[in-house]
Structure formats: structure tokens, C-alpha cells
Amino acid sequence: MSNVLVILEAVGDDLAAISRELLGKGRQLADALGGSLAALAIGPTTAVAARAGQFGADQVYTANAPALAQYTTDGYVAAAMAAVQACNPALILAGTSFQMRDFGAALATDLNAGLVVDATDLQVADGAIRATRPSHGGNVINTYRFAAGKPVVALVRKQSFPEAAAQPDRSAPVTELAIANLNPRTEVLSVAPKAGAVNLTDAAIIVTGGRGLGNKDNYYRLIPPLAEALGGAYGASRAIVDDGWVPYEHQVGQTGKTVSPKLYIAAGVSGAIQHLAGMRTSRTIVAINKDPEAPIFRIATLGVVGDVNEILPLLTEEIKARLNR
């Protein structure tokens, strides 16, 4: 039991970035364990299965039964169990989307395996797998050591590892897995795009507004235009989501989304600890607030003390002018 198995995800007709990250890290870990690297493509993902070889996989499995055309817990766990039978992995890697959390925890339970969700680092030390994950809104960084002999399911936070580079002359055999008695108990009746979906988690730039804006009209007059000028997305503090100014989709923080963009602008956000939990790992944090004592300034890279209603229109204009937008 020294192999590593990566559960592949696709975006359109290409491997998802997370899958290239996992193949890169998986390759390293498989070498450290003295095993090989396998990848599993389930359902629609089988279209990109062959690409996994170029990114480091030694063996690719596909599971392509009609019942796997859509995600179901039962279907995906059955496919993964077939791959586990085929390659007996010490470590199974997947991303941390909602679907993968639904899947990974179910798989780990069925396998009586170790489980780590939201891993930001993985290592092999003395033959044992070690996994690091934040908890408590990023205030605690935990490193767990898993005893050898039991597999580990690790769901990895996006952008934790560099993406593997393609090696065009590399390839891996692709084997279709037979899955017996595939009969998912849940039935997916429809899949509809979310109206006004905002993928804050993937945004490189986020502009977030808080109660310091004064009212809902000011939020919409000032925050989305600045986000648009920067080519970013717009977020909101819990206070103004609870007050009904902005839909929950936009909420950043402990009970909203956890984000880590390269630029996070917090305007009129005081910086309650629940908010900081959702954005403290952003690369550059700009805080604009009229209260110089606001906690947000303690973690800000750049701070501006002033009235957001005066500063934001100027900032939007200045950015448009300087970026020629």
C-alpha cells in the first residue's frame, strides 16, 4: 500500500487546475512512498482522462457507466471503490468543492480511512502521511500524522500546490473499470445554473463593503463599480447580508465564503473576527475605514483612514484612468 490515487475533475474539455495541482503533488508523494501514481476519471471527466498521463500519472482508470453521467454520492463512491480495489492506494487525493466534500467524507467512512478536509500541505515523513489543515477560521493550523496501514483520503484546498507542467511525450495506460450493481439511491432531477452566481472563491480581486457604507444604495453605487473597474467580484460583510442589502451568495466570513484573492479591498468593514476568518489569507489587503481603531487595519497591507463615500468614487475613477478602462 504505497500508491497514490487522484480523483480527476474537468473544466470544459480540459483537466481542472486542481487536478494538475494534485497530479504534481501526488507524483512527489508517490515517489516518497515508493509507489506509483494513479488517476481516476468518473463520468463526463473520462473525456480528459488520457491527459493525466502527461501530468505525471502512471495509470489512469475510467468509470463511465450511464449512472455516472451526473454526480451522486453512491455512484462516485462506487467508482472510487473500484479504483481502490485496482490500485490499493495509501493516499487518495481530491479537491474541496462541495461535491468533493460530499464524496470524500463518504468514501473515507466506507473505507474506514483517515480523512483530512481542506488540506493545505501534505508530506511523507518516516513512511507516514502528514497533512496540514487550518481550522477555527484560520486561527489554528493543525498537522496530523496518519499511521501506516490505513488509507488516507485528503481533500486539498485549491492553490495549495503548484500545477504540474505537461510533459507532451509522457502517457499512461487507460483502463476502464467495471462497476457492478451501480444503483444510486439519489436521483438528480435537474441541474440549473445559479441565477447571479458569484464565484467569489475563484476571484483574483474582491471588493467587499460593510455597514460603514451607510445604506444599501451606497453599496450598489460604490462597490460593484469599483469591482468592475478592477475586473473583480464584490463581497459583503455578514452585517449587511443579514440586513438584506446584499444576497448571501456574496457573504465573506465564518458563515459565508472563505476567500484568498491576490487583492482584497475592505471598504467600511470594521473587521469582526468572523469576517477576518474568511479573508485573512488574501495576499494584499486594503482597508478603507473612517475609524482608525477598526480591527481590519491590524491585518491590512495598506490602510486608508477616511470616509468610504468620499474615497471610493475617487478610487474607481483613478483606477479607470490609470488602467485605461
Place this chain on the structure above:
Amino acid sequence: MHIVVCLKQVPRDNSVKIRPDLTIDAEGIEKIINLFDEYALEEGIRWNEQHGGKVTALSIGTSEWVEQLRRALAMGATDALLLSDPAFAQLDTIAAARVAAAAIRKLGDVDVVITGRNSTDDESGAFAPALARLLGWPQLTYVGKVLELQPGGTIKVERHLESVIETVSCRLPVVMSVIKDINEPRYPSLLKIKRVAKIEPPVWTAADLGLSAADLTPAAQLAERVPPPPRPKGEMIDGPDAAAKVRKLVDKLLEYQVI
């Protein structure tokens, strides 16, 4: 119909400290019902109001947890059940699910288990899937709307994922986890809080649940637990007026190559 709602007690905020023995020190921080679990409780109470039967608020913890279970009763849960044993002190998520699964099996007549999408302290979201697999029931996670729930029949829900909404159905019994958007939890009235103040919920131990030490052992050992690295010291942008500050700020953003 019998609905069980699983509640976790968590610190109100995450400004916790780490003790020398690596356990989490949340002393001085108020303990509350995990926010997402309040939505689960409200959903359970609403369906119970429609179909009748029982809503049991279930939690794992020490005797101080009873206060939160009473709050659940004041909100409208019909029953409360505390799973308490010194052996439950350091459970990981899957072991906690084993404890809850044993209790739900012992209750025997449960149709639906509802819990929050994740706890705000551990944040893994693994409890509901683990519980479903241990019970051998289907799971519906990240539920933003329950469209239909027919006692003894089927359930149809919307799962609210990152960029899509799935409509999914299955037969009962089921384990589901809910998101914050699903409803607006009610505040218990003072009268109801008073009425439940003396209720002592039943307490089941590891022995009552037939759980062995192996069932409760975490799969991993904690090797290290540290606070996050400090952020580099920030810089305040000064200037004679707002326009000057804004120009200086944009200079910095260009210099940092973040715009």
C-alpha cells in the same frame, strides 16, 4: 414522522488559543449552537409543525451542553438527547458520526436527520456524509430548499452548490445538511424558555450505545498545532486630502502588481 437534528456546540467566534498540550483553549468565549445547526433545527421544527410527530435535538457533549438543548426545546424541538461520556472528549468527525449513528439506531424510528452544512470551528462538512454512510442511508448535503417531504415516502430538495442548483430526490430515511439560506431561525420566547428551564434531557453514554474504545479513537494523531504566521506589518496611506491618498494607494497597488 421522527426528525433528529444534530447540534454541535461551538465557540461564538474563533479567537481560540492553543494550550501547551495542543488542545484548543476556548475559555472566555461564549458557547453557542453552531450557526448552521440552528437552520437545521428550524427546518426540522417547520416540517414537524406540518406533519406532526417528533423532533429530537441531539448533541454530543458534557452536562453544560444541556443549556443549548433546552434552547432547542424552547425553539420547538419536542425531545432532547445528550450523548455524554468522558470517552467522547477528543472525537474526530467520523468518530463523532459513529456516536450519533449509534444513538439514531437506538432511537430506532428515525425518518430524517438534519444538521448544518459544517461546524464553524472545525469547518470540514464531513459529519453528515459520514453519518449517512454509517447508517447506510442516502445523503443530501448543502440543501438550500426542501421542496417535498412525504412521511414514509420520498424527499425532494435543492442542493445549492458553488455555481449550480441540483434538484435531487430519494426515499426516506435520509441524512441531510442545510445551508444558511434555507430559512430564518426563530427566537424562542421568554415564556417557552421558562417552560423548559427545568427539563433534564436523557443522557446516553458510550456503554449505553455499545461503543468500544476502538470506535472512538481518532484516525490521526495531532503532530503539531500552531497559530497562523503573522501577517507582515501594514502601511497607512497618508495625504493632505482624499484625492492624494487615493493616488498614493493606486501607486502602491501598481507597485505590488495586484491590479
